[in-house]
Amino acid sequence: MNKMPISVMNFTAGNEIREKAYAQMAAYVAAYNEGKKNVMGEDGEVSFSKANETVLKFYKSEIEFMSGKKMSDYPLDVYCNFADVKQAAFAIIGMITDLIIPDALIKDIGMISAIKNIGFGDSFKIDIQPRDLFIVSKGSRGKRSYDAKRQFKGTYTLIPEPRNITVAIPLYSILSGDYSIAEFVMKAVQSIEVNVRYDIYDAFDTAMAALATTGDALLKIVGFSQDTALGLQQKVSAWNGNKEAVFLGTKIALGKILPASTNFRFDLGSEYVKVGHLRDYFGVSCIELQNVADYRTEFKMKLKDTVLYVVSPAADKIVKVVFEGSTLANAGGNYDNANLQVETTLSKSYAVGVLTGAIGGYITL
């Protein structure tokens, strides 16, 4: 992890040991999500069970640090019911959420989106430079100046809106050991992350699908062919300030990228079969967007397998994601509700928008 959200930096109050521990914790969670058996720790690669142990130890010490109460001084059930211990535990969960969500998003869809963090009460503003150059004209020698050329920046804003989720379990289910609030909270964190991811994909695809289909402005083409795809790639690269454009798509979509001449195909070798698509197509990188489940409709997939996107990752990212402040985790007490239901609410404020001076291309297969 190169960069920590400002909310986490504030939370750790410049304590380098705590900052490192939070970063390590996020790395372990990411490794767990990716199904890795070994994790790169502070002192080199460690087994996941060792990482898990380290995370738990840190979590406990962080709760003790924040609440000012030592776990060993009390019976566990008494300790866990102290209000300040609970508040500390959920504040830490909030911070971890702030670390995990941007980290996961940057890794998976960093090609198309940039993550920005702002404080509570702020708005996000971006100025976009025009990509045009000035048009030069011939002029006579006996004239001091010529038509004044000007161009203007554009300004766009995003105002984050809160997304909230409350998970609830009857106290009786917790006492009987059937469920724990922690597993529900972990799912809530994942749900928020997935929601952000959907919003990014939706904003990206909607903007790309609306690109011009005719004339010189053509950036959306129907049907893949070697010439039209490479032509679009050249156009996107050139108009993004010669920042190399790549093909993006799901494994299935990328698998459709093949040389026009079947005579070339003998040279594809095992790479195509092993990876499922070409890594490079006539010098252009082909990068997979991992398809994800669309939990809003059972068994539906989120990304289209019938679309190839052409973007320049080195140019400005097409989608901007803005997180406002930190994640708020609000944990209720065991006896707060009349019906003895235990609740925890997570609130994350964010906004997603297509704000960029870059352009992209869209190919429907």
Next chain:
Amino acid sequence: MANKTVMIPLEVSAADIRTRLASFKTSADVEQGQLFSRGALSTTAGESEVYAIATPATATLSVLYMAYSPESVIVEAANGNQYKVGDMDPRSFTNVADLVFTGFKPAVDDKILITADGFTGAWVSGNTHAVAADGQSKLVWASGVAGGLSFELEATSYISIGLSFGSQRVTAYQLRCVKLV
């Protein structure tokens, strides 16, 4: 919310002649390129060089000014508080009511580039000129010169603005002043 007019004075005599420029103030917003005649000198203390403005009328069509100030966008809250929040988009800019702004007096052969928002209607085939008209604060498309300030359409061009994801060229018309009186 409708976009405001964007105007670039390409070559204007007011760039060299200070008397073709004046300071104005009025109780309504004034867009860039908006036409008006010089009204009475302000009697308010501290505004001894500021004039009121008047809507173009038949008698004033040959002595009109055009509004043109640096594009520094002011946003107004419902309670009247005004803020400069750093909005760089010139289509958000207007010369805000009750604040002093600059106007220049076009002269024959002045060249300006002005977006479609600076006209009372859309351009149609056969519109070769843009003229000032009685009761109109914006230019009016015409097929020839009129009895006052008249511009000839030299070219349909564009103004580059850093717009998000797509075309950054806003259609604009290059006009040359061909008649004042």
